[in-house]
Amino acid sequence: MNPSSDSATKRGVTRRKFLQGSLGAGALVALGRPGKLSATVAAGDAATGWAPTSGGVRRGLVFDDADGPRIRATLARPEFAAFWASSTGADLAADTRFLTDELDLTKRNTHLLRATAILQRTAFTQAIAPEERQLALARLAYRRVMDFPRWDWILEDGKFPVGVMRGASTGIAVICALDWLGDALGDGAREAVVRRVGEEMGPAGFRAVGGMTHHEPMPHWSMDPVVSDIDHVDVSRWPEVLNHTNLRIIATSGLAAAACFLKGRHPDAEKWFELSRDSLRRFAGWMPADESFPEGPGYWGFTFTYYLLAVEMLRRTWGADERAVLDFPTMARYTLAAAMPTLARPDDCVNIGDANTAASVNPLAWIAREFRDSTAQAQVVRPGLMGAGDFQWAAIWFDATVPPRIAPDVTLDREVAPGLVLSRSGWALEDRVVCLRSGGPVNHEHADRNSVLFAAWGERLINDPLHASYSVSNPLWLLRQTEAHSAVLIDGRGHAYHHGEEGVNASKASATLLDHRVAHDWMRATSDATDAYRLAGLPVQRVVRTIVFLKTGLLIVFDAVDLTEAKTVEVRFQAYNDDRRGQVSAAGATFAIERPGAVLHGRVAAEGEVQVVSGRLDLPATVGVYPFAAVRAVAATRQRIVTAASAIRRGGAADALHWSRVGKTWRLTGTHAGQALRLTIEERAETAVPIVVM
Template sequence: MNNAPTRGLLFDAGDLPRIRGNLRSPRFSSLWREMSTMDQATEWDPAAETRFLEKEVRYTSHNHHMVRARAVLERTSFDYLMHGDPGQLALARLALRRLCDFPKWDLFLEGGRSVVGLQRAPEAAIAVACALDWLGEALTPEEITRAEQSLADKGAAACHTTLYGMKFPDRVQGWTIDPEEEYAFRFDLGRWPVILNSTNLKTVPIAGLGLAACWLYGRHPQAASWLALARSSARAFVEMFHPDGSYDEGPMYWSYTASHLAVFAEVLYRTLGVDDRSLINYPGTIRYALAMSLPSAGKPVAPPAAQRRACVPYAVLEPAHDIVNFGDSGLNLDTTLAAWVARVHHDPLAQHVAQHTGLIKSHWGAIWYDPAIPATAPGADQLDRRLDNDWVVTRSGWTAGDGVLAFRSGGPCNHEHADRNSLIFKAHGERLLHDPLRAGYSWKLERWKLRQTGAHTSVLVDGQGHQYHDGREGTNASWAWARIINWQTGPDWALVTSDATEAYALVQSDIAQVRRTALFLKPDVLVLLDQVRLAGPARPVQLRYQVFNDDGLGGVQSGDQAFRITRPRATLAVIVRATGALTVRTGQLDLPADEGVFPYAEVESASATEHEVLTVATAQKTKGEHGRLLALREGAGWRIQGAHNGRKYDVRLAPDANGLPVPVAK
């Protein structure tokens, strides 16, 4: 290995003026809130944190109390280096001491003895390594010795157990949740070494082990072997990113995953001169994040009190930073990584994302951001994206008022929902066709129902969705596949057809076809064509259209072959037609009232063996008038005619030689 170019893990003393300048920028105004302990809705209170650390910590609460202690250490050690406040130093030293007091740094065990570090141990290892770097001589020799011993024995050792088990699952003696742990939920961990090997929960121990190894390299007898395992695990994991940089677990877990890989790569390069900073397509992965942005209008939306518990995401939704939330994609786009990609890969589009898209949720963003790097706004090539994982996002632009259609095709993944062929539609600042937020992570919670097909803007066959698991192993992948079979774009329009037959046939074996075609006529007209064919007995088919109502301001009214979805800033007027009889009604998901009200419109195509349902939707600002579009059966296809918002439409959606619906302008 080359000699280290610098000892600082992530920056040198010469970088401090730039970082301090970043922290004064409005772009980083949310950073300190994001670095607060457990609740972003609560202001940072050093006195309360001191009281917690001195009198309230329970060492059997890793998912709450250890997380809180680690967060205090991370914030205060960074704050002290930036501003020199002795009060922050005192609190950092207390947090470091308390973190080292934890007998175990995670809540999982192998063989009932060895700690398995999945999140808490690696996160603590990263925080302790950085605190040692940033506090430096402000710590006593005794504090440093104890912290480094904990870093090795409780952090690195636990991360090594995890990564070794993922590499050699046949040698694992069995992972379980520590019986002393206070965590309220239990899962079957029997297959976790295999399941988690392809998820975000591999990259966090990679980073934890890697930073511990880099900090202790040459001073601990196992540091070299730790580093070798961290690097080999990182190289093995990169296959989880698609060639274009897209990532199946969605944008929240993308940020968590890619940022931890980048932190390890950066520290490795700075301390040991080893360059692993291009293991994945980092510029491409920033373009993936950009595609997943869904900026909307409105005030922040806090979750109901019933949701503030483990196994339910409880962050405040900020519509200006909203995301395409397929699966457990979270709330609010985190673009911390963009600043690093802009610097390391000389990427002006990444610099634009760092400046304008999403939120900077981590201090890493302030460390990496360099305002001197030139920025370039996204071009037309980013408006219509079919990602390598068969997710489609097509848009008219990048503002809150622009129209966006996001379509979920593709295969299974960790943190998925039963959502094949479902979609999200946003226009005029509002989510008008919705994908549920804050689904439960435990099958024992009522909000687990938000993971089911019926909670999405999707198709049910005789009331049943496609295949999904029962949750006893966690939020792992199902067997459900959908595949895009047609993707076309043109001036101001995009069309996608996805076949989800395989996923639905896993539940009802006589299903011969489930296809959905979406035609987006930008910026605010959406046409859907759903085609279902059964090889067995005739049955009805239902189409559901979900309403965003987390703030209590969404509504839906049904009419004769029509319905209307209302939001404060926009409405969606919908007509439906079918080859058979149909019924339009409204309903709401079966959840307790304290979890919220989840309304939807439902269109039922009467019992038959072949179903074809056309949906034509126009979006309009609340004070505006909807145009009038007609939908007529014409031969084997459909014709949509009329005008809306000053645009005339005359489009025929007709089968091509392969039977796929394609648009033909009249």
């Protein structure tokens, strides 16, 4: 959807009119998918933060005093042990030293983030298990967070803060700290927070969400020049660029928190409430029909932690029930499909783009509780997903009575936005998982069209890079490029991308999924990335990849490239080496990618002359060593390269495989997984999708 064609704008609600007053009834028309919005619950279900219940027990913005015993019991569970140990056993002396001696008020990206994390952690820990040292540090962290002259680094008209980046999460932490600790936070804290939320957080959130919603005229956003710890990029289009991204929800959550905190105490609180609820519904209406999340599972977790914080606060304070606006149990099936735990990383995932961790247990705990969803609960209690971090929300929302088991209707094969093909043999650590990246551009993407990812026996064997830099000035920006992916290079170049002029927003590159077939024990897919390479100025007529995945552990990759000029073509297979335990070797027409628990054996064939080699990305070893195997073809206008990559446990017997070709038909024969194998791939003149016979 083009943000400029939003329904509210079509009805003539200009930004100028919008800013002149609160949202009219027309802007609150159900903007989610038809039939998915709930009605507002009866006013009797509402409760105001700070207000005692009839029994005299305080009702909080997120949890009540009466919830304390249940939360303490949750924190005693083994799944929460690492998180709670990191909270109660944090290095308070180091935190104190940072806040007292090292904090730089111009560093709102990093130092404000750390100070806010300390405040949120200590306030929650003190609320659950009071201890004088925690309280003292919470008070110090609160004062230092309040010392920042602004909480965000985006300005409107060069002077008014816009709460679209750090401001919303900072304000939520401050509000929650006061909600949890009350007057114990310090003398005058209550009045100071009321003033800061009313004067900065609420208006800044209103500018952020309003600016992303209405673009007539486009608000004038720029970066605060005093901020010193972030690249200063052009944010003038960010109201439009960020409209459908996770940052809309971070801003929305901050606005909702301000509306709930100051309900009945600020003249604009109701206006903030209306806009935040409208924003939640708009975002719900833009979600893919299968409830997947184009930015990946890690960003889903980040986004929906804040989405559900807003939902909970609005329900508890204003009585606005938004639980039915999305199909949250189906979301839990998406996060399960995108999970890919490995021996090295229990929280690993199918990390297309910047998504480098599995979905957070915070929203999964809420989904499990609200819908008694066993698939969500199975992910919450999976070992290794909780360590140090902001997992207090999972502790608050966790319901131990929900059984943890994957529902029997969860499928092993699916397509998810923005065009990923996912296939797996099962859900155990040793199962095999493949992902092919087709589809269109999306926020936080890489130049990775037609890239493939393959994990087996608890190891990443064909890798997609993790931890690419957000900053174009950092050497790890290279990890965003096609050359760092298991994809095709033409004349040494990848497909179209950008140079970070506006951050890590979407490019214009697209691939199209031409074919996708699945059976119980195999999957095949064909994706056309021609346009993405053409946008880079390359003389391409066809850049098509077909994969065939046998779930016993064999991946076939068939690359068909047609050019109008003779150019070299290179097919890369990246190895996972973040722990310095990955090795790549090549000999003749074969290569091997070795990990501690498994080995990938590759056998290559091609129409023309090729060389199979090992290499590494051109990066200083101080930032990482990134090895890969490469199939390099001499310059020609037609290239056909087939690769059979078989995964075996470390110490197991390698497959015996052999390629042969007659005309446009490729035949793979030999043994795989102890059985005879015969597979053919035949090109057809009338279509880019080959015939595959097994």
